[in-house]
Amino acid sequence: MRLPEGFTAGAAASSIKPSGRPDLALLKVEPGALWAYLATTNRAAAPCVLRGRALYQKRKTISGLVVNSGNANCATGERGMRDDARLAELAAGFLGVRADDVLTASTGVIGVPLPVAKIEESIAAVELTGEIDGFAEAILTTDTRVKLSERTLPGGARVVGVAKGSGMIHPDMATMLAYVLTDARVDAGELHGRWREVVNSTFNQVSVDRDTSTNDMAVLLASGAAGAVDPGAFWEAVRAVARELARQIAADGEGAEKLITVRVSGAADDGEARRAARAVVASSLWKAAVHGNDPNWGRILVALGYSGARFDIGRLEIVLQDTLIYRGGAVPFNGVALSQAMQAGEVRVEVELHEGAGRGEAWGCDLTEGYVKINAEYTT
Amino acid sequence: MRLPEGFTAGAAASSIKPSGRPDLALLKVEPGALWAYLATTNRAAAPCVLRGRALYQKRKTISGLVVNSGNANCATGERGMRDDARLAELAAGFLGVRADDVLTASTGVIGVPLPVAKIEESIAAVELTGEIDGFAEAILTTDTRVKLSERTLPGGARVVGVAKGSGMIHPDMATMLAYVLTDARVDAGELHGRWREVVNSTFNQVSVDRDTSTNDMAVLLASGAAGAVDPGAFWEAVRAVARELARQIAADGEGAEKLITVRVSGAADDGEARRAARAVVASSLWKAAVHGNDPNWGRILVALGYSGARFDIGRLEIVLQDTLIYRGGAVPFNGVALSQAMQAGEVRVEVELHEGAGRGEAWGCDLTEGYVKINAEYTT
Numbered sequence: 001m002r003l004p005e006g007f008t009a010g011a012a013a014s015s016i017k018p019s020g021r022p023d024l025a026l027l028k029v030e031p032g033a034l035w036a037y038l039a040t041t042n043r044a045a046a047p048c049v050l051r052g053r054a055l056y057q058k059r060k061t062i063s064g065l066v067v068n069s070g071n072a073n074c075a076t077g078e079r080g081m082r083d084d085a086r087l088a089e090l091a092a093g094f095l096g097v098r099a100d101d102v103l104t105a106s107t108g109v110i111g112v113p114l115p116v117a118k119i120e121e122s123i124a125a126v127e128l129t130g131e132i133d134g135f136a137e138a139i140l141t142t143d144t145r146v147k148l149s150e151r152t153l154p155g156g157a158r159v160v161g162v163a164k165g166s167g168m169i170h171p172d173m174a175t176m177l178a179y180v181l182t183d184a185r186v187d188a189g190e191l192h193g194r195w196r197e198v199v200n201s202t203f204n205q206v207s208v209d210r211d212t213s214t215n216d217m218a219v220l221l222a223s224g225a226a227g228a229v230d231p232g233a234f235w236e237a238v239r240a241v242a243r244e245l246a247r248q249i250a251a252d253g254e255g256a257e258k259l260i261t262v263r264v265s266g267a268a269d270d271g272e273a274r275r276a277a278r279a280v281v282a283s284s285l286w287k288a289a290v291h292g293n294d295p296n297w298g299r300i301l302v303a304l305g306y307s308g309a310r311f312d313i314g315r316l317e318i319v320l321q322d323t324l325i326y327r328g329g330a331v332p333f334n335g336v337a338l339s340q341a342m343q344a345g346e347v348r349v350e351v352e353l354h355e356g357a358g359r360g361e362a363w364g365c366d367l368t369e370g371y372v373k374i375n376a377e378y379t380t
Numbered sequence: 381m382r383l384p385e386g387f388t389a390g391a392a393a394s395s396i397k398p399s400g401r402p403d404l405a406l407l408k409v410e411p412g413a414l415w416a417y418l419a420t421t422n423r424a425a426a427p428c429v430l431r432g433r434a435l436y437q438k439r440k441t442i443s444g445l446v447v448n449s450g451n452a453n454c455a456t457g458e459r460g461m462r463d464d465a466r467l468a469e470l471a472a473g474f475l476g477v478r479a480d481d482v483l484t485a486s487t488g489v490i491g492v493p494l495p496v497a498k499i500e501e502s503i504a505a506v507e508l509t510g511e512i513d514g515f516a517e518a519i520l521t522t523d524t525r526v527k528l529s530e531r532t533l534p535g536g537a538r539v540v541g542v543a544k545g546s547g548m549i550h551p552d553m554a555t556m557l558a559y560v561l562t563d564a565r566v567d568a569g570e571l572h573g574r575w576r577e578v579v580n581s582t583f584n585q586v587s588v589d590r591d592t593s594t595n596d597m598a599v600l601l602a603s604g605a606a607g608a609v610d611p612g613a614f615w616e617a618v619r620a621v622a623r624e625l626a627r628q629i630a631a632d633g634e635g636a637e638k639l640i641t642v643r644v645s646g647a648a649d650d651g652e653a654r655r656a657a658r659a660v661v662a663s664s665l666w667k668a669a670v671h672g673n674d675p676n677w678g679r680i681l682v683a684l685g686y687s688g689a690r691f692d693i694g695r696l697e698i699v700l701q702d703t704l705i706y707r708g709g710a711v712p713f714n715g716v717a718l719s720q721a722m723q724a725g726e727v728r729v730e731v732e733l734h735e736g737a738g739r740g741e742a743w744g745c746d747l748t749e750g751y752v753k754i755n756a757e758y759t760t
Contacts, residue, residue, distance in 0.1 A: 041686070042682065042685035042686045043684070043685040043686070043689075043690070043691060043693070044681050044682060044684065044685030044693050045685070074678075074681075075678065075681055075693060075706075075709065075710065076709070076710075077694060077708065077709040109678070110678030110681065110682070111677065111678050111681075111709075111710045112710075213682065214681075214682055214685055284664070284751075284755070285755055288751070288752055288754075288755030288756040289755065289756065291752065291756040292755070292756030294756070297491065298454075298455065298489070298490030298491050301424050301454075301455055301490065301491075301594075302422065302424060302490070302593065302594055304423070304424065305422035305423040305424030305425070305594055306421070306422045306423070309423075310423070311423060313423070313424050313455060314457060314458075326455075326491075328457065329455065329456070329457040329491075330455065330456075330491045330492075366756075367752055367755075367756070368752060368756075369749045369752050369753065371664075371668070371752070372668055372671065372747055372748060372749050372751070372752060373749065374668075375664070375665055375668030375669065375672070375747075376668040376669065376671040376672030376674070376746075376747070376748075
């Protein structure tokens with residue numbers, strides 16, 4: 001996929017991944033690019049997150065991004081902080097910018113020192129081009145496929161998103177990294193607030209196993225090279241790209257065989273709708289029922305009940321794969337036919353709470369024996 | 381197990397359970413018995429919970445308890461409320477008290493009307509005795525064993541606990557019901573507050589799959605028949621009984637092969653210690669690691685990090701099966717030996733946060749292919 005104007009990217013294999021697959025990704029953007037940054041709230045946040053937060057406090061622009069996969073450089077103490085700074089310096093040297101112009105990200109195993117020397121040796125092999133595909137592959141850990149999405153705005157400005165998701169065959173590689181790149185010229189003042197809105201309704205609505213990583217981040221980068229755009233259309237495009245990436249991450253969750261989509265309408269407000277949707281998508285019981293093609297609406301009801309969203313059990317409606325199964329009480333349905341309909345790659349739940357105008361979506365995946373196997377049968 | 385003075389109990393099979401096993405349990409206590417009641421916060425709470433809450437608002441004493449298992453009488457609409465009232469009337473008639481003297485509880489499948497007629501036909505078969513064992517068996521759903529615990533106070537007053545846990549081979553039988561019975565004479569004024577303290581540090585610290593049931597309740601009943609006791613010793617005995625039941629419930633979680641115990645000390649306060657312990661015990665990743673005998677401390681660290689408890693990753697200590705594995709950073713340990721030590725029936729994690737004097741415990745179970753199978757392979 002072609003990068004927006006003003007961006008180049010590339011990748012290399014630095015042997016951090018035992019497989020020898022690409023594990024070093026670099027991205028360069030023309031000077032003066034604006035950024036918006038959100039990262040994990042986990043208290044055990046990795047050095048790259050601590051550094052990124054500090055950088056975001058003092059800089060409104062950024063020029064480069066370096067990601068290594070295979071090692072999260074987390075719980076690595078003072079050495080971890082130094083290694084992360086060194087990673088920024090190496091990337092800055094290669095990109096021809098200052099270390100303070102470069103955001104770092106690491107994803108992979110926790111508690112193992114980052115082998116920076118390997119990155120130093122291999123970084124010269126990176127070739128920056130106008131394509132994002134090499135970058136998209138090099139940030140993966142146990143994901144089974146790259147995650148990309150794009151939109152073009154009237155006038156030609158583009159929004160391109162790339163992410164990695166939630167595979168974890170090696171311990172604790174659950175990190176979500178998401179980057180949305182655009183050449184649109186955007187209003188710096190509203191950048192952070194609008195990005196937070198997008199992230200809250202997309203990436204923060206993905207749940208694979210309820211475990212919040214130490215290294216998560218979602219970053220928006222705007223080069224401005226394609227000039228001004230209509231803000232409404234622009235943010236709609238950013239949201240669409242982020243939403244597609246969120247869906248791709250959920251569908252590629254560990255051991256996942258199906259994507260679960262939950263849409264909630266009629267909530268007291270959007271926040272309650274999102275909480276309700278997320279509770280259903282994160283329920284181990286509902287995830288297991290989806291895996292078994294079991295149209296067991298009781299599990300949806302239970303999850304809605306503890307989500308914190310207000311509703312009246314006597315007015316609630318639940319639709320599963322386009323079939324109404326609950327309206328203020330059990331509705332008779334053909335269980336065999338509905339179970340067959342659940343064998344699709346995407347299982348859709350729609351909930352109407354009848355409390356207000358709040359709407360929200362969430363995405364997850366089924367809970368499979370594969371998930372347990374992947375996470376249990378690894379021995380350190 | 382013998383009941384405390386002032387109590388009698390019995391059970392019968394009313395054919396609500398297709399297996400024909402006992403599914404109707406009754407308990408009688410002498411007039412004037414004090415009670416303390418806590419129930420689920422789930423918005424889809426069942427009629428028995430709605431009725432119990434209302435009863436607790438207006439009555440400080442109670443004379444009887446009826447539990448049916450196999451049907452939760454939840455999401456059954458107006459009919460469910462009527463059926464629950466009828467259940468109370470039937471029990472009151474049998475026990476020779478008024479319906480308002482009887483607390484009801486139902487546990488089992490959601491969304492199916494309660495077959496009250498079956499209970500009406502079979503209630504006469506109940507025989508009240510001084511033993512609790514029949515009651516303990518009749519409240520089970522897919523639990524694999526009864527859950528009982530007792531303590532005797534100096535002077536002879538007794539505290540006897542009975543509970544059912546979190547099996548769920550049929551949809552949504554995750555309910556926890558716990559009853560602690562005593563013949564001690566207790567102070568009515570402090571009953572509710574002390575019971576809440578006990579429940580918060582015991583039953584509320586159990587997690588099998590993070591799904592909060594619609595029918596949960598924890599009730600303390602005090603007949604007073606054995607006279608006054610030392611309040612300190614009494615509440616310690618109640619806590620010990622509740623804690624033992626909590627451990628039994630966790631160990632008998634769905635598909636569970638191991639009990640996981642997490643103790644947190646050095647938290648800023650007890651609340652943070654409990655949150656931290658509960659986050660670890662509820663982490664799907666750590667539960668799967670325990671199943672695979674993988675001493676993967678990164679997953680403990682990640683869960684502590686998102687628990688909300690304050691700590692410094694550079695001072696934190698983690699001990700697993702008596703082996704120090706993290707002290708402000710990775711500590712070298714014999715992975716093979718520790719993996720072998722994790723093959724025990726109980727896996728113990730101890731965490732020191734070095735923030736204050738807060739302490740807390742939590743109990744859970746490993747995540748197994750069995751859990752997924754049980755919950756996925758059922759077809760409605």
